[in-house]
Amino acid sequence: MTERLPLKHLALAALVVATGLTACSKKAEPAPATVAAPAAPAKPAPLKAAFVYVGPVGDAGYTYAHDLGRKEAAAKLGDKVETTFVEKVAEGPDAERVIRDLATQGNKIIFATSFGFGDSMVKVAKDFPDVHFEHATGFKTSENMRVYEPRIHEVAYFAGIVAGRMTKTNTLGFVGSFPIPEVLRNIDAFTLGAQSVNPKVKTRVVWVGSWFDPPKETEAAQALLNKGADVLLQNTDSTAVLQAAEKAGKYAFGWDSDMSAFAPKAHLGSCVLLWGVYYEKALNDVLDKTWKTGATKWGYREGMTDFIKIPDFVPADAKKKVEEVKAGLKAGTFEIFKAPVVDNTGKVRLRKGEVASDKWLGDVNFYVKGVEGKVPSGK
Amino acid sequence: MNEFALLVAATLAAGTPLAIAGIGLLVNERAGVLNLGAEGMMLVAAVAGFATGYATGSEVAALAAGALAGAVIAAIYGWLVIWLNTNQYATGLAVSLFGSGFSAFVGLGLVGKKLEETEVAGVPLLRDLPVLGVALFRQHPVVYLAMALTGGVAFFLHRTRSGLVLRAIGESPVSAHALGYPVRRIRLAAVVVGGTLCGVAGAYLSVVYTPLWVEGMVAGRGWIALALTTFATWRPTRLLLGAYLFGGVTMLQLDLQASGVQVAPQFMSMLPYLATVVVLVLISRNPLWIRLNMPASLGKTFFPGS
Numbered sequence: 001m002t003e004r005l006p007l008k009h010l011a012l013a014a015l016v017v018a019t020g021l022t023a024c025s026k027k028a029e030p031a032p033a034t035v036a037a038p039a040a041p042a043k044p045a046p047l048k049a050a051f052v053y054v055g056p057v058g059d060a061g062y063t064y065a066h067d068l069g070r071k072e073a074a075a076k077l078g079d080k081v082e083t084t085f086v087e088k089v090a091e092g093p094d095a096e097r098v099i100r101d102l103a104t105q106g107n108k109i110i111f112a113t114s115f116g117f118g119d120s121m122v123k124v125a126k127d128f129p130d131v132h133f134e135h136a137t138g139f140k141t142s143e144n145m146r147v148y149e150p151r152i153h154e155v156a157y158f159a160g161i162v163a164g165r166m167t168k169t170n171t172l173g174f175v176g177s178f179p180i181p182e183v184l185r186n187i188d189a190f191t192l193g194a195q196s197v198n199p200k201v202k203t204r205v206v207w208v209g210s211w212f213d214p215p216k217e218t219e220a221a222q223a224l225l226n227k228g229a230d231v232l233l234q235n236t237d238s239t240a241v242l243q244a245a246e247k248a249g250k251y252a253f254g255w256d257s258d259m260s261a262f263a264p265k266a267h268l269g270s271c272v273l274l275w276g277v278y279y280e281k282a283l284n285d286v287l288d289k290t291w292k293t294g295a296t297k298w299g300y301r302e303g304m305t306d307f308i309k310i311p312d313f314v315p316a317d318a319k320k321k322v323e324e325v326k327a328g329l330k331a332g333t334f335e336i337f338k339a340p341v342v343d344n345t346g347k348v349r350l351r352k353g354e355v356a357s358d359k360w361l362g363d364v365n366f367y368v369k370g371v372e373g374k375v376p377s378g379k
Numbered sequence: 380m381n382e383f384a385l386l387v388a389a390t391l392a393a394g395t396p397l398a399i400a401g402i403g404l405l406v407n408e409r410a411g412v413l414n415l416g417a418e419g420m421m422l423v424a425a426v427a428g429f430a431t432g433y434a435t436g437s438e439v440a441a442l443a444a445g446a447l448a449g450a451v452i453a454a455i456y457g458w459l460v461i462w463l464n465t466n467q468y469a470t471g472l473a474v475s476l477f478g479s480g481f482s483a484f485v486g487l488g489l490v491g492k493k494l495e496e497t498e499v500a501g502v503p504l505l506r507d508l509p510v511l512g513v514a515l516f517r518q519h520p521v522v523y524l525a526m527a528l529t530g531g532v533a534f535f536l537h538r539t540r541s542g543l544v545l546r547a548i549g550e551s552p553v554s555a556h557a558l559g560y561p562v563r564r565i566r567l568a569a570v571v572v573g574g575t576l577c578g579v580a581g582a583y584l585s586v587v588y589t590p591l592w593v594e595g596m597v598a599g600r601g602w603i604a605l606a607l608t609t610f611a612t613w614r615p616t617r618l619l620l621g622a623y624l625f626g627g628v629t630m631l632q633l634d635l636q637a638s639g640v641q642v643a644p645q646f647m648s649m650l651p652y653l654a655t656v657v658v659l660v661l662i663s664r665n666p667l668w669i670r671l672n673m674p675a676s677l678g679k680t681f682f683p684g685s
Contacts, residue, residue: 058483058486058487058490058491058593060593204637204639205636205637209645209648210598212593212595212598213598214591214593214598215393215588215597215598216598217589218588219389219393219629219630220633220636222389222630222633223630223633223634223637224637226389226637227382227634227638238596239591240591243591247496261491261493262491262591373636373640
């Protein structure tokens with residue numbers, strides 16, 4: 001028999017390929033109230049807002065927290081807004097295409113939720129002067145583009161207080177993603193928090209070189225546990241570290257969102273980001289026509305971060321200490337990086353009389369006293 | 380000493396999924412079929428295993444479901460490349476892409492779910508040995524399965540008649556066909572075995588090693604398993620050692636960091652790959668070694684009767 005050309009089957013194979021390629025897709029979700037809205041012609045058209053996510057909304061961490069924020073803001077503002085999101089957008093040229101597309105579709109405000117979207121957004125913002133652009137954790141602003149960021153190191157400090165009280169080996173472990181100021185600040189704040197209740201505490205750090213690699217996060221946690229660390233915190237996006245601690249009968253925390261359900265025995269509290277308050281404000285700014293460019297850094301005081309679900313077995317004095325710091329932050333009387341701040345080589349990084357400004361916080365590139373090792377420089 | 384034992388234990392656990400998937404891929408490559416879809420198969424198996432574990436609470440059922448899912452995807456792949464003669468490279472890549480998209484889609488409802496805790500018993504009596512007990516005998520059964528599997532496959536390939544036939548098909552499908560062996564069916568069987576083992580490895584990741592499901596959680600381990608088959612010059616025991624070497628370098632760099640030795644994490648993450656590349660280069664310095672072991676028809680389409 002000679003060769004047949006199985007065309008039908010080839011088409012089937014092509015379909016299989018095509019299905020695999022549609023992973024990055026767009027989903028629109030109207031605000032809950034708009035289901036009934038089109039019937040009422042008197043109302044003004046809703047404000048169209050779009051969100052660009054770097055991960056999947058189902059990551060149970062960073063992007064999930066953004067999406068909760070979007071839903072919360074949309075629910076509060078009802079039929080005044082209509083929100084859309086695009087998930088799993090790669091940082092780089094793809095992001096520019098997506099943002100441009102969203103601007104062309106008539107969205108009047110666009111949120112880009114990852115640092116790597118900044119340059120793409122700057123380019124698009126130039127071409128759409130009447131659209132408002134918002135970039136999370138970025139630093140580039142213009143007439144119609146501004147930035148926003150949570151002070152997450154505050155919650156790392158809360159976690160530190162509980163960790164310092166709960167550790168038996170006086171050794172804490174931190175699983176870090178990349179040695180950038182944002183993460184170093186969390187390591188330092190975590191250590192300072194622990195030292196505030198237990199001066200003997202040491203922190204060991206392991207970098208995994210990724211924001212998201214659950215098996216690798218597990219391995220890093222295991223390495224820290226092997227070296228005697230008994231309370232872990234992570235700056236990565238999955239629940240792997242917490243679950244590794246649970247398995248080993250040690251302690252850890254939730255990060256970005258409430259992770260208490262993953263480890264009933266190991267969970268000592270969750271450091272959560274509540275983007276909703278900011279999204280509601282930003283949308284209101286556009287609705288009221290009061291939107292102005294700038295940089296927003298919000299923390300516990302403004303309701304953008306919180307430390308929740310401390311379990312009952314944590315001693316009352318640690319809980320009390322957390323409440324005191326919370327009250328201090330709310331009143332504006334408490335500073336996490338209070339002069340003098342000394343790094344682990346003995347160098348004074350913040351002299352008496354100086355205040356940890358946003359600029360100073362943005363440049364943190366050292367370990368405080370009590371953290372072991374050297375910050376990797378990449379040189 | 381105890382720290383070293385813990386490092387050995389972690390190395391064995393880290394190398395296990397690579398070893399199991401690698402052994403599976405080695406079997407189908409020995410039959411002449413290259414399946415680049417390993418990552419996709421592992422992801423689909425990981426989600427299938429997690430879903431089953433979540434529904435039944437049984438680890439064994441979860442691993443079996445992962446194996447089944449891997450086998451089904453591999454069978455589809457096998458049908459495409461063996462009977463419809465599609466290009467193995469392109470189809471394998473398609474399976475990989477399909478697997479990551481499909482697993483993400485069906486796994487949407489499983490994100491954030493938690494499996495029931497299971498205790499790892501280890502080997503009775505031996506687990507209480509000083510040092511050795513910690514290093515070797517407190518592992519999950521799948522870790523020992525990987526070792527047994529390696530021995531079994533090595534024996535099958537090099538000491539049994541069926542193994543010889545399988546290798547003959549990988550060397551020269553035309554000759555095997557002329558001798559009357561059902562080349563296509565045997566190749567399909569080999570591909571399904573490969574998929575099954577990739578499935579066990581994927582389910583091990585999501586059910587035992589990192590008990591959670593999130594999309595993309597296999598994080599490139601399928602590709603490493605594929606690289607390991609070449610690294611091992613298609614020899615099962617070398618593959619097992621390669622998997623432990625990779626796992627060992629991974630764990631060692633994390634261990635060094637935890638001890639306070641700090642090098643750029645980007646460099647650290649590169650290290651296991653670097654070690655693998657170095658060994659690959661050392662091996663390919665001897666072309667004879669590769670030529671003697673590489674299945675001659677690997678990746679080539681076979682048309683019976685042509």
